[in-house]
Amino acid sequence: MWLYVALAALGWALGWLLRDRRALPSVKDKHVFITGCDSGFGNLLARRLARRGYRVLAACLTQKGADGLQRGCSGHLRTTLLDVTRSDSIRRAAEWVRAEVGEKGLFGLVNNAGVANPIGPTEWMRMEDYRQVMAVNAFGTIEVTHELLPLLKRARGRVVNTSSVLGRLSANGGGYCISKYCVEAFSDSLRWVPPPPPAPWSGPPGADGRLCRRRDMYHFGVKVSIVEPGFFKTAVTNLESIEASLRQLWERLAPETRLSYGEDFFHK
Known part of the structure; x- marks a missing residue:
């Protein structure tokens, strides 16, 4: 069984390498x-x-x-x-x-x-x-x-x-x-x-x-x-930018909304 697994893994790896090396003629x-x-x-x-x-x-x-x-x-x-x-x-x-x-x-x-x-x-x-x-x-x-x-x-x-x-x-x-x-x-x-299977009924052109x-x-x-x-x-994934954006969102919330989350929510 392990031989089949190893051969399958080897085939997958070779296929990946060959695909990655494909290039346009020009x-x-x-x-x-x-x-x-x-x-x-x-x-x-x-x-x-x-x-x-x-x-x-x-x-x-x-x-x-x-x-x-x-x-x-x-x-x-x-x-x-x-x-x-x-x-x-x-x-x-x-x-x-x-x-x-x-x-x-x-x-x-x-x-x-x-x-x-x-x-x-x-x-x-x-x-x-x-x-x-x-x-x-x-x-x-x-x-x-x-x-x-x-x-x-x-x-x-x-x-x-x-x-x-x-x-x-x-x-x-x-x-x-x-x-x-x-x-x-x-x-x-x-x-x-992919098109759907042929319609089982006769309909207008293109219905199949x-x-x-x-x-x-x-x-x-x-x-x-x-x-x-x-x-x-x-x-896009800059953590400092994301944190700064979150802080701006937090600070513009209405006081009652911040209170519902708890004042320490932002720092968790």
Whole structure:
């Protein structure tokens, strides 16, 4: 029995290594647009893809972030400013991407921009707290994708949406987990979904599920992936920032609400 277990484990490990070593025949003139490149995953991915020869189009929220990324990178990387909460900023960035990629289209879109705060007990939240996080993590992802879908279709490219393990398991109050559940649902609706079994009755055209086979981006050869990171050391998981946000939420609570929790609740 243990021999079978060992062989299965060895086969799994070899398969993983081979999959990880797979590479495109050529990355020449393949453009990848990445949001949220000021720091963290977006910054590291932009640098790595540029080193591997991709044409990286990196979007940063601040000029300081763009300048820092541009330094030390090859000519394969170009930057632009993007605030994913603003439609006008998204449209400008999309026009810039169109000018960069031309007729080749966009090989990859990585929706990486995200925020976590404020998080905390649900009673501490206000509606604007939810809107603030959803505007970046959920609606920003959706709107950027919408603007760039024609370019992705042209290149038969791929959308990579950064979700989180908290898009599967809600561990705290606030908008973060909710927004990541939204990213998961949007990604699933964007990609192909297996059609239902044939209907047992005769109905109108498409009632047998044929329309579902052409659902969304699968019909155009565009793939959709979700990345679900755990707890990594990034700006989103900065403990000092989270604690400062919690303190602000606590201090703005009504006295009777703080009293219901107990004055030592925040320090537990």
